[in-house]
Amino acid sequence: MIGADAMVKCLEAEGVTAVFGYPGVAICPFYNSILESDIRSILVRTEQNAAHAASGVSRITGKPGVCAVTSGPGATNVITGIATAFADSIPLICITGQVNSELLGSDVFQEADITGAVESFVKYSYLVRDVNDIPRIFKEAFHIANTGRKGPVLIDVPIDVQNASLSKFRYPEEVSLRTYKPTVKGNMVQIKKVIRELERAKKPLICAGGGVLLGEAETALRAFAEKHKIPVVSTMMGIGVMPTDHPLYFGMVGNNGKAYANRAMNESELLIMVGARVADRAVNQPELITRNKVLVHIDVDPAEIGKNAGPTIPLVGDAGHIFEDLNKEELEGSCREWVETLEGYRASMEKERHPDPGFVDPAEFITALCESMEEDAVYVADVGQNQIWSCGYAKIKKGKFLTSGGMGTMGYSIPAAMGVKLAAPDRQVVAVCGDGSFQMSMMELATMRQHNIPVKIVVLKNNYLGMVRQYQHFTYRDNYSVVDLSGSPDLEKLSAAYGMAFLRLTDMKNCQETIDAFLKDDVSVLLECVIDPMDLV
Amino acid sequence: MQKKVFQLLVDNTSGVLSRISGLFSRRGYNIESITAGVTADPRFTRITIVASGDDEILEQIEKQVAKLVDVRDIKELKPEESVYRELILIKVRADAGQRQSIIAVSDIFRAKIIDVAPESLIIELTGNQQKIDAFIGLLDGYEILELARTGIAGLGRGIENITYIE
Structure with a gap:
């Protein structure tokens, strides 16, 4: 057995079913060995999308998605995808081929110091020097990627190591990492403090972030909120923690969120931020969530607590474990009036839109689309104005809402959706x-x-880079610069070229029929919706 | 702005120093000095970092460093509970006439003359930073040709706060 065989065996041992990637000489031993395995290898058309597709797999299965690319440009192309996953704490395993060990550092063909280059975007990285280390390194990599605060791990494997013989393959049962032991269980003293505060609070609010989904804590959080009638808002990454129509759900917070969600945050007296970074787009003024209120910050990463806002009660741990523990506690207290107040806000503060009837209204379209989608459908939003409309109007029932929140990487949705569909x-x-x-x-x-x-x-x-156009509209008084998308391809011809069904919707008249036709059958369809180029989110 | 001395125990992996220094540079933390050396157990490296910033930054430094996979332990070495030492080498221009007075100052500080050349001396001094700064201050009247300092290394006093390696 050679190193490349061992790499494939490790992936099999981890239950990996698909690898996304792009070969080159430096990763060829691996792609040769994978032919002997049942693992599907998917050739993407550019490396960045291999990481996004792996991110889609990870977000639907809860296990790290895997991508494998070659050295040099293959490796550097994948960095944006890795950074996107890192910003949203998505576990990935990125395997990169590398030039021969003996040539490392001599700037030979397709050599890039990838472990150095991705240092600030990975949770950890390895450069494999000894073929016998492969089983241990893969075991550790999967463990590190998917525990504590999750994130991408990169494994760089020189071609000679892939080709070297392995004396014996044994995949370790356990990891033994002397220095890595994340805290997942919450401190009971702190948990009791949260309960005491909840008993006192007349206006409690939970703000759920992406960490709730990563900790698979949706059910426990929902049960907790329902049991004690505590209203819930979410960040962009937390969309889907509560079904959108849930009576206790009051929308997404932040610059681009619902006014009533932000008002709920500001007026709450006890705010439980869970699995959220308190970053600028969600919480524009951190002082507003610390002033005049008790702030409980729950996060598996201790460094997030106090980074942007100093909490009254810090609580380090995984959202899943903590809500399980919180659900065991009894508490008295009622906040019925507060929920009623928020219901009033929700009914009266929805943003009014005045769409031009000559176009498709994205808000109305997305609402109708989600009504027609299956209960457990997965909605993958891209980045731009479309993302903000998706966040504002998508209705998630039992499905999932995925997007690139932290990095805001354009082009995320199609490869990520591809990963999701392949895994589910x-x-x-x-x-x-x-x-x-x-x-x-x-x-x-x-x-x-x-x-x-x-x-x-x-x-x-809309033939524009809408989000930037909107920014230039406000900031530069319509002095548009480099946002015109003229020259874009005819999407109908493009769909035909790729053998894909195509539909076009130009206004709201045939909206429902078009959506029905779009969603019918499990086949690829491209639906072009012509929207008002001057529309604002 | 205040200064803190942190003591780290880290896995002796090939990229560990660049991981730590990279963290400081990309998050914009101020690092005043960093020293590293292998411990009695060759699997581990001891690092002493002097960092400066306000309370929140210093807290973040501690948490972000602790988060690195290779970092076994980080703790603050508080001045009252620790000893710090730095080593400094100073090359001073000194002709035969100046030599004696420089040696006299060095003696007071228990510094050692470790090289003598026709026009210069190299002085070695070990101590805490105040002592070293005071010594450099006293050499004000002489021309310092070259100066190298190691940055501080430190340990906590007593046996209460030792991180044992399993």
């Missing part, structure tokens, strides 16, 4: 993007066709 073939997967973000990933239509991954794609087309 029975679920309906819809990617919603703009015409800018679509063109950043449209090469993946070929991957979808080649590997028969039927993703539904909506393109909200």
Whole structure:
């Protein structure tokens, strides 16, 4: 057995079923060995999308998605995808081929110091020097990626190490990492303090972030909120923790969130932030969530607590464990009036839109689309104005809402949706993007066709980079610079070229019929929605 | 702005120093000095970092460093509970006439003359930072040609706060 065989065996031992990537000489031993395995290897059309697709797998299965690319440009191309995953704490395993060990550092063909280059975007990285270390390193990598605060781990494997003989393959049962022991269980003293505060609080509020989903704590959090009638808001990454129509859910907070959600945050007396970083887009003024209120901050990463806002009660641990413990505690107290107040806000503070009837209204369209989607469908939003409309109007029932929140990487939705569909073939997967973000990933239509991954794609087309145009509208008084997307391809012809069904919606008249046709059957369809180029989020 | 001395025990992996220094540079933390050396157990390296910032930054430094996978332990070495030492080498221009007075100052500080050349001396001094700063101050009237300092290394006093390696 050689190193490359061992790498594949490690992936099999971890239950990996698909690897996304792009070969080159330096990763060829691995791609040769994978032919002997049942693991599917999916050739994406550019490396960045291999990481996004792996992110899709990870977010639907709860296990790290895997991508494998070659050295040099292959490795550097994947960095944006790694950084995107890192910003949202998505566990990934990124395998990169590397030039021969003896040539490392001599700037030979397709050499890049990838472990050095990704240092600030990975949770950890390895450069494998000895073929016998492969089983241990892979075991550790999967463990590190998917425990504590999750994140991407990169394994750089020189070609000679992939080709070297391994004396004996044994995949370790356990990891033994002397220095890495994340705290997942919450401190009971702190948990009791939270309960005491909840008993006193007349206006409690839970703000759920992406950490709730990563900790698989949705059910426990929902049970807790329902048991004690505590209202819940979410960050962008926390969308889907509560079904959108849940009576106790009051929307997404932040610059681009619901006014009533932000008002709930500001007026609450006890705010439980869970699995959220308190970053600028969600909490523009951290002092507003610390002043005149008790702030409880729950996070598995101690460094997030107190980074942007100093909490009254810090609580380090995994959201899943902590809500399990919180659910064991009894507490008295009622906040019925507070919930009623928030219901009033929700009813009266929804933003009024005045759409031009000559176009598709993205708000109304997304609402109708979600009504027609399956209960457990997965909605993958891209980045731009489309993302903000998706956050504002998508209705998530039992499904999931995925997007690139922290990094805001355009082009995320199509490859991520592809990863989701591959890992969960029975679920309906819809990617919603703009015409800018679509063109950043449209090469993946070929991957979808080649590997028969039927993703539904909506393109909200306005011929602009809408989010930047909107910014220039306000900041530079309509002095538009480099936001015009003229020259974009005819999407109908493009769909035909990729053998994909195509639909176009130009106004709201045939909206429902078009959505029905779009969602019918488990096949790839591209739906172009012509929206008002001057619309604002 | 205040200064804190942190003591780290880290896994002796190839990239560990760059991981730590990279963290400081990308998050914009101020690092005044960093010293590293292998411990009695070759699997581990002891690092002493002097960092400066306000309370929140110093707290973040501690937490972010602790988060690194290779870091076994980080703790603050409080001045009253610790000893710090730094070693400094100073090359001073000194002709035969100046030599004696420099040696006299060095003797007071228990510094050692470790090299003598026709036009210069190299002085070695070990101590805490105040002592070293005071000594450099006294050499004000002479021309310092070159100066190298190691940055401080420190240990906590007593046996209460030792991190044992399993």
